[in-house]
Amino acid sequence: MGESILKLKNVNKIFETDAGEVQVLKNINMTIDKGELIGVFGKxxxxxxxxxxxxxxxxxxTDGEVWINSEPIxxxxxxxxxxxxxxxVGIVxxxxxxxxxxTVLENIILPMxxxxxxxxxxxxxxxLLMLKKLEVEEQAHKYPTALSGGQQQRVAIARALANEPSIIVADEPTGNLDSKTSKVIFNVFKQQAKEGKTVIIVTHDNSLKDEFTKNYVISDGQIIN
Amino acid sequence: MNTMIKKVYADLVNNKSKTFSIMLTMFVGLMAVGIVVMFSIFFVPEAYRAYYSAEPYDALIKSESFHSDILDEIQNFPDVKDVDGRNKVLARLDLGEKVLNANLIVMGRKNSINKIRRSDGTEKLLKLNENEIFLERATLVDINRKPGEKIKVVIDGRTEHELVIKDIVYDAVTEPYTIEGDAVAFINQDTLENLSGDRKYNEVMIKVAGDNTSKERNSRVINQVAKFMETKGIEVLEIEVPEPGVFYATQAMDAISIIMMLIGSLAILLGVSLIINIFNSMMVQHISQIGIMKAIGGSTAKISAMYFGMVITIGFVTFLVSLPLSAFVSYKVCEVLAGLLNMELSGFSIPLLMVILQFVGAVIVPLLATIAPVLRVTRTTIYDALNDNIKGASFKDIGVLNSLTKKFKYLPTSLLISLRNNFRSRLRVVLTLSTLILSGAILITALNLQKGFSDTIEDAKFLVPDGVLTLSSFENAQKIEEIAKGVEGVETAEGWAFSQARFMDKANNTSKKVRILGPTPDSEIFDYSKAEDKLLSGRLIKDDSKNEIVITNHLTDFYPDIKVGDTINLKIKDKEYAFEVVGIMGIFGRPSDPILLGGYGYLSQIYEGNGMVNDLRFSTFEDTEEYQNKVADKIEKELGKQGIFVNERNLGEAMLEQFSTSSSITVILLLFLSLMISCVGAIGLSGTLSLNVLERAKELGIMRSIGGDNKRLNTMIIAEGTILVLIAWFFSLFLSLPLTMVSNNMLGEALFATPLGFKLNYQGVVIWLVVSIIASFLAGLFPCIKINKMVTREVLAYQ
Known part of the structure; x- marks a missing residue:
């Protein structure tokens, strides 16, 4: 067992809508360790x-607790x-x-x-170092609209890493990219996990299941696997 | 309810702040338009109605005294419709606490020309008996007396009479006390005889028969009358033929009208630009709804009609609120103006044209303004609409700005965001900036004008000392100076040569009454260096013993052909003298008798022999009217002990006060209107910032997700507004320069007969900067509150 970095205890989330209450998360309990590459699947x-x-x-x-790095967020x-x-937390x-x-460079400086x-x-x-690491340093002084989707996502990852967060959360980071670029981007996340970051990725792509150190499958607001 | 109407209603109600800001913008614009319209189509015609209802004379002859039987003969002239005579006597009203110069008008035989009425509007006057006086209503600002009470009238500085105030009357033709500075009062011939031992007239007023709208024709008729009078042995001193349709307030009203029209048009323009701004953004936000409506069968025409229905609803509600309110406020503004110009309004009413213009301003103009933003979005294809393909705030690389900001490597990124965000929607930034620039420029112009007015008045002190006592006889200059200098409170005193004279216009066989002043060569009261600055051409008098004269713009207004080097003839005490014009000065004010400056030595020789003067000028240690009045009382008392009497008293502060009254009206009006436009500007800025927040809610959510707390995000919004107002302030400063120059010329000519000197009111510039920054903070408050209430999950639409 590694050092746990994230704990969800009996988390419930209920949304109030005109049609009444909708429970979106039901009694979620989850513990994630440092350096894990986590996949979250679900329809x-x-x-x-x-x-x-x-x-x-x-x-x-709505009730329950979320602890990250021992902080009750x-x-x-x-x-x-x-x-x-x-x-x-770095979000992609x-x-x-x-x-x-x-510009690309300014986007990365902003969180700092x-x-x-x-x-x-x-x-x-x-x-600049982040951009170099993600192989987009040549785009530093361009505006995002001048970049391809893959390049933009690399910049987004660089931005997520800017403040050296211990956790990176990516919501469908490859959902808007072609398969070749998706693979490249996924490898970047894998590399981050290897370097000790906790990476949590939400994805639809079941073929990636084997790449994660741990997978969570969610259905009707509950973790079923 | 029809679902389409229901949607319009729901959109209006659900977007209360947007609906309210559109209505407020329109309301402020309509209010400004209301004032302009009320002034132009109600006040100005009312002023002329009041003037013409008094049957003003078409021409006037000032002459030596004559008996009333001459008027009967003039009445028989075929071109003379009506004739009346009158006598004007210069007097002083001694109120105890102060003394006022007054024009005592001896009423004619029938009160049919330059008619006066009772102040309650009654046409029929009370019978004016011997030793009774009518006071003109404008004098009541300084004369706190009621009918039945007595008032002391002083003639020639020494003859005092107590007259009973019979009634308060309204004279719509004579320049009122509030503008001219001399009280106006009326007596009959019996009273005149008691006061001066004379029963004669010295003025003939005529109404021309037939077409009296041509100055040339009126001149021809009055010249025939003048010739007739001369054949009867009556010397004609001056012929006055006013420009038909022009009276004492015409120039001021024209100037104010033009400026108000300009500002009113700007207010509408700014309102329209704000409405375009708001609608542009609203339509962009509605793009998905429009896509859905189109997908379920809504045609472009029907969807557009819904949005135009929204505009009409907002406009109509605003119209219903704005019409009575702006009519009421505008009428109140007109009442204040009428009071200052001594005019009478016929009563509150809403002119039909105002109703029409307000409706056009509230409904038609916004409808036209929103055609482009509505159609731009409603004509989008379903595909594009559903995919949000029209985004008003899409970012484009703004070359100059970005390459400039890229150079500052360590500029905080949040500041870069504020800076660049402002230019994302170019149309919006142009509209917002133009609103702010114009409102700033108008406000700075108004403050510059105010500074120009006050400096011009201050500047005029070189010619307007603290006090002037015109003596009823010529006295030894040294003697009167010594008497005055011995009075406590007198800083210095000088006896100047002064005389009334007539400028003889040989070519047209007419003459014009003038006043010639001869300041002492070593005068401490007359500032020669300032006078030098006022020269339009030529020079001041070098040798005071020669027949040289400096004329002023007041004379060239009547005789524009006179130039330096010409010889003019002036009749002084029944004898004509030739003077060489050595200079022309431009001085402010609009005196009825032009002022000329002659050599002290030469003039005093002509008048009564060397060293004899009748004009005592003094300066006091304090610059208040009350103090100057007290000092003048004491001097008069001391002079009286020596048998020297004063005909006329003019106090510097009182004279300057008269000028500042008319300039204050203009400045107050301008400030009021610019304040309204500034309100439109502030609403516009707040609207722009709110729209920015609304449009970029997702970006703000992203910033929240990467560490931006409320303080940082709020600072960004406030900085965005501040950057805009700073840019606007900078440009408004520049725009105010030509506006000030134009206004200086127009209003200076209209109010002071001379363009105002260009003055930049630094205080005003700083005040506008501070106000702008405060306004940008206030304008940012609402958007900041929105940000602080923003839920990150919702704005990111994460799930």
């Missing part, structure tokens, strides 16, 4: 994205959570979600600016 509407929201602190459980408000997340979105008004984690000079150097 559309199964609750996997809500589960990711719990892990990233984007949403809070279920107790944090939106604004405090934002700062905490910036330093501790399906549609990359780079900010269009910033937000969290004041490195000196101003170091932020720039570090961002």
């Amino acid at each position: 559309s509407g199964s609750g996997k994205s809500t589960l990711m929201n719990m892990i990233t602190g984007i949403d809070r459980p 279920h107790k944090y408000g939106e604004s405090k959570m934002a700062v905490w997340r910036g330093s501790n 979105f399906q549609f990359f979600q780079l900010l269009p008004m910033l 600016d937000f969290c004041n984690k490195y000196s101003k000079k170091d932020r720039r150097e570090r961002a």
Whole structure:
């Protein structure tokens, strides 16, 4: 058993809708260790994205607890959570979600600016290093719209890694890419896990199941496997 | 309810803030338009109605005294419709606490020309008996007396009479006390005889028969009358033929009208630009709904009609609120103006044209303005609409700005976002900036004008000392100076040569009354260096013993052909003298008798012999009217002990006050309108920032997800607004320069007869900067609250 980094205890999530209450997560318990490469599978509407929201602190459980690095993030408000997340969790979105008004380099510097984690000079150097590591350093001064989907996703990963978070959460990171680029991107995540990061990936692609150290399958808001 | 109408209603109700900001924008614009319309189509015609209802004279002759029988003969002239005579006597009203210069008008035989009415509007006047006086209503601002009470009238500085105030009357033709500075009062011939021992008239007023709208024709008729009077041995001193349709307030009203029209048009333009902004963004947000409606059978025409229905609904509701409110506020503004210009309004009413224009401004203009943004989106194909393919905020590389910002390597990324975000929607930034720039430029212009006015008035002090006492006789200059200097509070005193004279226009056989001043060569009161600055051409008088004269713009207004080097003839005390024009000065004010400057030595020789003067000027240690009045009282008392009497008293502060009244009206109006436009600007800025937040909610969510807390995101929004207002402030400063120049010329000419000197009101510039920054903070408040309430999960639409 490795050192556990993330714990979900009896997490339930209920949404209030005009049609009544909808329970999206039902009594979820989960423990993830440092350096694991986790796959989260499930059909559309199964609750996997809500589960990711719990892990990233984007949403809070109706009841239950979420502990990351021994911190009770279920107790944090939106604004405090934002700062905490910036330093501790790197998020990679399906549609990359780079900010269009910033260059590639500036997109990577932004979370460091937000969290004041490195000196101003170091932020720039570090961002360039990230880009080099992800083999997109030549795109540093371009705007995101000038990049291909694969390149944008690499930049998004670089941004997620900017503040050296211990956890990376990726929601369908290859869902919008061709199979060749998907493979490249997936390898980047694998490499991150090898380097000690905890990587949690939501995916539909069952062929990747064997690549993960642990898989969770969600159905109707419950972990069934 | 029809589902389409229901959707329109739901969209309006569910977007309360957007609906409200559109209505507020339109309301402010309509309010400005209301004031402009009310002024132009109600106030101006009302002013002319009041003026014409008093049957103003078409031409006037000032002459030596004559008996009333001459009027009967003039009445028989075929081209004369009506004739009346009157006498104007310069007097002073001694109120105890202060003394006012007054024009005592001896009423004619029938009150049919330049008719006066009772102040309650009654046409028929009360019978004015011997030793009774009518006070013109505008004088009541300074004369706190009621009918039945007595008032002391002083003639020639020494003859005092107590007259009973019979009634308060309204004279719509004579320039009122509030503008001219001399009180206007009326007496009958019996009273005149008691006051001056004279029963004669010295003015003939005529109404021309037939077409009286031509100045040339009116001139021909009055010249015939003048010739007739001369054949009767009555010397004609001056002929006055006013431009038909022009009276004392015409120029000021014209200037104010033009400026108000300009500002009103800008208010509408800015309102329209904001509505386009808001609709552009709203339509972009509705793109998916439009896609769905199209997918289930909605045609472009029907969907467009729904949105136009929304515009009409908003416009109509705004119209219903704005019409009565703006009519009421505009009427109140007109009432204030009417009070200042001594005019009478016939009562509150909403002119039909105002109803039509308000409707056009509230419904038709916004409808036209929203055609493009509505059709741009409703004509989108279903595929594009469902795929959100029209995004107003898509980012384009703005070459100059980005290469500039890229150079600053260590500029915080959040600042870069604020900077670049502003330029994502170019149409929006152009519309918002133009709103802010225009409102800033107008406000700075108004403050520059105010500075221009006050500096011009301050500047005029070189010619307007703290006090001027015109003596009823010529006295030894040294003697009166010593008397005055001995009075406590007098800083310095000088006796100047002063005389009324007539400029003889030989070519047209007419003349014009003028005032000639001869400041002492070593004067401490007359600032020669400032006078030098006021020269339009030529020079000041070098040798005061020669027959040189400096004329002013007030004379060239009447006789524009006079130039430096010409010889002019001035009749002083029944004798004509030739003067060489050595300079032309541009001085402010619109005195009825132009002022000329002559050599002290030469003039005092002409008048009564060397060293004899009748004009005592003094400066005091304090610059308040009350103080100057007290000092003048004391000087008069001391002069009286020596048998020297004062005919006329003019106080510097009181004279300057008269000028500042008319300039204040203009500045207040301008500030009021620019404030309204600034409100539109602030609403526009707030709207722009709110739209930015709405449109970029997802980006804000992303920033939250990578570490951006509320404080950082709020700072970004506030910075976005601040950057916009700073850019706008910078450009509004530049735009205010030509606007100030144009306004200086127009209003300076209209109010002071001379363009105002260009003044930049630095305080105003700083005030506008501070106000802008505060406004940007306030404008950012609502969007920031929105951000703080934003739930990251919802804005990311994560699941």
